[in-house]
Structure formats: structure tokens, C-alpha cells
Amino acid sequence: MTHRNITLEAHPPQSQQLSRGRLVALALALTLAATGCGGGGGSGGTTPSVPAPPSPTPVIAGCSLLYPSASQPTQAGAVDPLLAAQWHLQPADPLAGTMGLGATIAWAKAQGRGVRVAVIDGPVETLHGDLSPNAVIGGSFDYRLGSATAPLPCTSQEAHGTAVAGILAAARSNGLAGAGVAPQASVVAYNAIEAGARAELTLQRIANALGRDAANQVYNLSWGSDDDGALHPADATVAAAIAQGVRQGRGGLGAIYVFASGNGGCQTVNGRADADPLDPTRCQYRDMTGFDGHLNLPGTFTACAVDREGRLPRWAEEGENLLVCGLSGDGAQGITTLAPGNRTRTDFGGASAAAPMVSGAIALMLEARPTLSWRDIRLILAETARENQPDDPSWAATALDRWPAQWLGGQPVRKRFSRRFGFGVVDAAAAVERALTFQPPLGAEVGPGTAVRTCEKTRSPGITLSDPGNTLFWQSDTLRFDGSDPADTDCPDRIEWVEVMFSATHPYAADLQIELISPDGRVSRLADSRVCGGVGKGGASGGPDRCGAYAGWRFLANRHLGESPRGDSGQGNWTLRVADAVVGDIGTWQSWTLRLSGR
Numbered sequence: 254m255t256h257r258n259i260t261l262e263a264h265p266p267q268s269q270q271l272s273r274g275r276l277v278a279l280a281l282a283l284t285l286a287a288t289g290c291g292g293g294g295g296s297g298g299t300t301p302s303v304p305a306p307p308s309p310t311p312v313i314a315g316c317s318l319l320y321p322s323a324s325q326p327t328q329a330g331a332v333d334p335l336l337a338a339q340w341h342l343q344p345a346d347p348l349a350g351t352m353g354l355g356a357t358i359a360w361a362k363a364q365g366r367g368v369r370v371a372v373i374d375g376p377v378e379t380l381h382g383d384l385s386p387n388a389v390i391g392g393s394f395d396y397r398l399g400s401a402t403a404p405l406p407c408t409s410q411e412a413h414g415t416a417v418a419g420i421l422a423a424a425r426s427n428g429l430a431g432a433g434v435a436p437q438a439s440v441v442a443y444n445a446i447e448a449g450a451r452a453e454l455t456l457q458r459i460a461n462a463l464g465r466d467a468a469n470q471v472y473n474l475s476w477g478s479d480d481d482g483a484l485h486p487a488d489a490t491v492a493a494a495i496a497q498g499v500r501q502g503r504g505g506l507g508a509i510y511v512f513a514s515g516n517g518g519c520q521t522v523n524g525r526a527d528a529d530p531l532d533p534t535r536c537q538y539r540d541m542t543g544f545d546g547h548l549n550l551p552g553t554f555t556a557c558a559v560d561r562e563g564r565l566p567r568w569a570e571e572g573e574n575l576l577v578c579g580l581s582g583d584g585a586q587g588i589t590t591l592a593p594g595n596r597t598r599t600d601f602g603g604a605s606a607a608a609p610m611v612s613g614a615i616a617l618m619l620e621a622r623p624t625l626s627w628r629d630i631r632l633i634l635a636e637t638a639r640e641n642q643p644d645d646p647s648w649a650a651t652a653l654d655r656w657p658a659q660w661l662g663g664q665p666v667r668k669r670f671s672r673r674f675g676f677g678v679v680d681a682a683a684a685v686e687r688a689l690t691f692q693p694p695l696g697a698e699v700g701p702g703t704a705v706r707t708c709e710k711t712r713s714p715g716i717t718l719s720d721p722g723n724t725l726f727w728q729s730d731t732l733r734f735d736g737s738d739p740a741d742t743d744c745p746d747r748i749e750w751v752e753v754m755f756s757a758t759h760p761y762a763a764d765l766q767i768e769l770i771s772p773d774g775r776v777s778r779l780a781d782s783r784v785c786g787g788v789g790k791g792g793a794s795g796g797p798d799r800c801g802a803y804a805g806w807r808f809l810a811n812r813h814l815g816e817s818p819r820g821d822s823g824q825g826n827w828t829l830r831v832a833d834a835v836v837g838d839i840g841t842w843q844s845w846t847l848r849l850s851g852r
């Protein structure tokens with residue numbers, strides 16, 4: 254059993270060594286100050302957005318931050334002074350080569366009104382002058398105090414949640430700070446993640462927050478398991494809460510769960526990110542999003558991140574469970590958002606910044622079309638996302654061009670997928686536009702309670718996975734979904750997501766590379782070989798379970814959206830191939846299950 258830590262996915266992700274059994278949930282400002290990354294640092298990266306309030310009162314004994322009892326004065330209709338610095342809200346500019354969400358265009362149609370989003374994070378300053386207009390009175394919960402009150406930061410270092418909530422739903426046109434992607438969405442905050450808390454307590458609080466209020470429509474989850482390349486299973490109670498919300502949330506249309514992808518793309522052997530972040534020789538192991546069990550739950554939307562030029566940040570993780578990207582900062586091109594103490598900042602980053610952009614875009618879509626199911630929202634996001642870095646070799650064709658064309662006025666969508674960028678960067682304006690006109694295909698509507706069509710098969714090949722070195726020695730096994738089996742009648746006509754449950758005994762699971770090949774030849778690279786666990790492979794602290802175990806491990810793949818289980822040929826051969834890429838330590842591929850889900 255690997256340890257289960259929960260980490261806020263800010264950039265840089267952590268400034269201290271990972272250790273077993275200890276929660277790593279660090280405040281962003283602290284790590285920025287410690288590494289000198291992102292400019293500014295400490296209090297230098299923040300500026301007051303309004304004068305200091307009169308007669309402040311302490312919220313928690315011993316806390317350094319004080320809060321006013323009265324709300325801040327604002328000017329209705331006044332320009333937000335930091336809006337111009339919020340490049341992520343602007344439309345993409347192909348000529349300049351810059352990316353953007355196009356939120357400023359989308360606002361003409363929707364601003365998130367009537368949509369309630371929940372931020373499960375560290376403390377959130379819901380009393381901030383630019384958040385309080387959207388904060389639901391009595392809707393939040395403070396786990397530190399155990400009361401239904403605003404979960405306020407205690408120090409200026411507890412900055413992560415306020416930054417995330419500000420990106421999502423800071424108020425617009427009030428003459429304060431900037432604006433959120435969904436500037437009229439209603440916000441509640443749950444500070445389930447507390448630095449230093451036991452992982453078990455954190456997960457218990459997260460599960461509690463997920464089930465707290467059926468009025469929540471969108472959940473933003475800018476945190477994840479340790480980004481150390483090891484397998485981290487989803488917490489069972491968290492997974493159950495999400496599964497229930499997907500089934501029963503929003504009157505059966507499904508609540509929306511947006512996760513940050515992860516910051517483990519280029520980690521160093523000892524987990525330290527402060528040596529020289531730009532030195533590639535420091536990049537000793539690469540975490541992938543497929544190794545974080547929460548991101549493999551059907552029903553989660555995993556948000557990747559790209560920088561202003563659409564490039565992959567050094568810390569970004571790859572994976573087949575990515576859906577669409579938000580934007581994030583890297584040093585000088587950071588994200589401008591809110592900071593505790595009624596301040597603002599210009600240096601937020603990491604995958605934590607990208608997720609609330611996706612959540613905000615979904616809030617805009619839900620105002621435009623409240624009856625969209627969670628599955629239709631996925632489709633629309635995938636279809637309308639903007640391709641970044643089109644020359645990147647990771648882009649490959651999908652089947653989405655054939656499927657939506659049936660009901661989108663005959664306009665084919667030449668949609669590609671990338672294990673780095675999912676279907677591309679969210680285009681809020683295009684997504685809102687499509688939400689307004691979306692027509693599901695006849696006979697494949699998804700309404701309240703519509704069942705997912707699912708079929709699955711299992712094989713137990715019992716193959717020994719040798720590691721001869723020099724070249725990869727692939728071992729393959731195939732499952733057939735050609736319609737000849739009675740079980741095939743439950744298969745969807747069009748796939749929305751694919752799950753692979755993989756079991757192997759192996760003393761060092763990270764040696765394995767795993768790929769799924771669809772009948773149409775599309776390849777999902779589920780796992781790369783890597784170093785894992787925060788120490789080198791030869792490290793003394795490793796045990797046989799250092800990388801976690803492939804015991805029915807679930808991978809989720811979004812690449813196959815729109816494909817038919819039988820494929821174009823009708824033969825329906827789905828092949829899983831596995832190679833042990835590292836000499837030393839071998840194991841046995843015991844079994845695998847393929848589950849195809851869609852409509």
C-alpha cells in the first residue's frame with residue numbers, strides 16, 4: 254500500500270522533501286518566496302486592492318490576518334483595474350501566437366449567473382472585496398473551526414484557495430481587482446485541505462465536502478496525490494461521492510468535477526524543485542496523470558495546462574485522461590488573481606490555475622444551457638477546444654470528426670487529441686455558443702438519469718514480462734468486440750470514454766510501459782516507464798510496493814471519444830501491449846479488463 258498524500262497543484266508544487274505518511278499541502282506564496290520563482294515572492298507579489306479596512310477583528314485566535322466586519326465599498330460599473338493584466342481572459346490571438354480563453358467575448362452571452370460552484374481547497378477568503386459579491390451567505394464550511402462559516406486564511410501564506418476562487422468567480426465591473434472567468438457565478442468554499450493534517454483526515458473532509466450540499470453544480474478540485482510517479486489509488490469514499498454526484502447531481506444531469514492534472518511532469522529524484530528548475534538533467538522522473546486514481550474516475554474532467562504561448566510547462570503531466578486545458582503561468586507570464594488580505598497577485602501558476610478556468614467556462618455554459626448533461630458538456634468542451642502548438646508531435650487524429658458532424662449542420666470537426674493537451678485549450682466563447690445550439694444526435698440524447706451504455710470483457714493472459722534491454726519487448730493481448738458475443742449488445746454505438754483495469758505482479762511497477770490500441774489503430778499511451786516514489790530506483794528506502802501495485806488499476810482514456818467499439822473494419826479488436834523497459838526486476842501480466850462506455 255502506498256502512502257496517500259494530497260497536494261495542492263500550484264507551481265512550484267513543493268519546496269520540501271516528500272516523506273511517507275505526511276501530508277504535503279503547501280501554500281503557494283511560501284514556495285514562490287522560497288524558490289524565487291515567479292517573480293515577486295512573499296508579500297512582494299501581492300498588492301492591496303483596497304485600503305486597509307477599519308477596526309479589523311481576528312477570526313481565529315493566533316491568526317495574523319484580520320478581517321473587517323463590514324463589506325468593502327465598491328463602484329458598480331467601474332472598470333476592474335487588473336482586467337488588462339488578465340491575459341488568460343482575452344481571446345486567443347493566432348497572429349501573435351498567444352492563447353486565451355475568450356471569456357471576455359463569452360460574457361456577452363453568459364457570466365455564470367445562477368450557477369453554483371464549490372471550491373474544495375485550502376482556506377478561501379470569501380470576504381475578499383472581489384469575491385464577496387458572489388459568495389453564498391452560509392453556503393461555505395470551515396473544517397478548521399467545524400462551522401458553516403467562511404473558511405478564511407489564517408496567514409497570508411494560505412493563499413492557494415483564494416487564488417483559485419478568484420480565477421473562477423471574482424466579480425466583474427466593480428472597480429476592484431480583476432474578474433473571474435464566470436464573474437457572476439455563485440461560490441461556496443470548503444477548506445478541506447489543511448497543511449500538516451493527516452491524509453486520512455483530509456480525504457474524509459474532501460468526501461464530506463463533496464456530499465455537503467446538493468445545490469452545488471460544479472466542483473473545482475485543484476489538488477492531487479503526490480506527483481512522485483507512483484500509483485496512488487483514489488480514495489474509496491471520495492470516489493463514491495463523485496459517482497453519486499455524477500448520477501444524482503443537478504437533478505440527474507450530473508454534477509461536474511474538474512480536477513487539476515498535476516505538477517509532476519519534471520520532478521527531481523528527491524522531490525526538490527528548487528535546485529535549478531530549468532536544468533533538464535534534474536528531470537529525473539516524470540509523473541503522469543494516469544497514476545493519480547482520482548483522475549481515472551469516470552465523471553471527472555481533468556484540466557491540463559499550457560502557458561501563454563500554448564506550450565507545455567516544464568511541470569505539466571501527460572496522460573490519456575486529460576480532457577481540455579486551461580492556461581497557467583510560468584514566471585513572468587503568471588496568472589493575475591486574488592490574494593488573502595484583500596490583495597491581488599500576478600504570479601499564480603501550476604495546474605491549480607488551469608482547473609478553475611475550465612470550471613469557469615463550464616459555469617458559463619450552464620448559464621447558457623442549464624439542461625446540459627455532464628456528458629454533453631464533455632462533448633462540447635472537447636469539440637470546441639482550440640488546438641495549441643499544432644506542430645507538436647503528440648497530436649493525433651480522433652473519430653470525433655465523424656460523430657458530431659451528424660448533428661452539427663454537416664460541419665465536420667477535425668478534432669485531434671494529444672496526451673499532453675487533451676483536446677486542446679478551452680475556448681469559452683465557442684463552448685457557450687455551442688451550448689446554446691447543441692442538438693444531441695437522434696436516439697442518443699442524455700437527459701436526467703439516462704443510463705450509460707457499457708460493455709466490458711476480461712482476459713487473463715498470464716504472460717511473463719521479460720526485460721532483455723536494448724529494444725522494447727512488447728507482449729500483446731487482444732479483446733474482441735465485434736458484435737458476435739451476446740455481451741456486445743450492451744456496447745455503445747459511440748464511445749465517450751474507455752477504462753482499462755490492469756493487473757500485474759511486479760517488484761517495480763514503474764518499469765512497465767502500457768499502451769491500448771483501438772480497432773482503428775489509435776494508440777493510448779497509458780503508462781510510461783519511469784523512476785517512482787521520490788527516490789532513485791537503487792535507493793535504500795524502497796520496498797516492493799514503492800511504486801504501488803497494478804492490482805486492477807484503472808486507467809481512463811479520452812482519446813477514443815467518438816469511436817465505435819467494432820471499429821471501421823467491424824472486427825472490434827482492442828489490443829493492450831505491455832513492455833518492461835528497464836533491465837532488472839521482472840513480473841507477470843495477470844489480467845486486464847476493457848470497459849467501453851458511451852451512448
Ligand SMILES: [Ca+2]
Pocket residue numbers: 333383423424425426427428429430431432
Ligand atoms: Ca473585480
Ligand SMILES: [Ca+2]
Pocket residue numbers: 477478479480481514515516517540541542545570
Ligand atoms: Ca500527478
Ligand SMILES: [Ca+2]
Pocket residue numbers: 720764833834835836837838839
Ligand atoms: Ca524490469
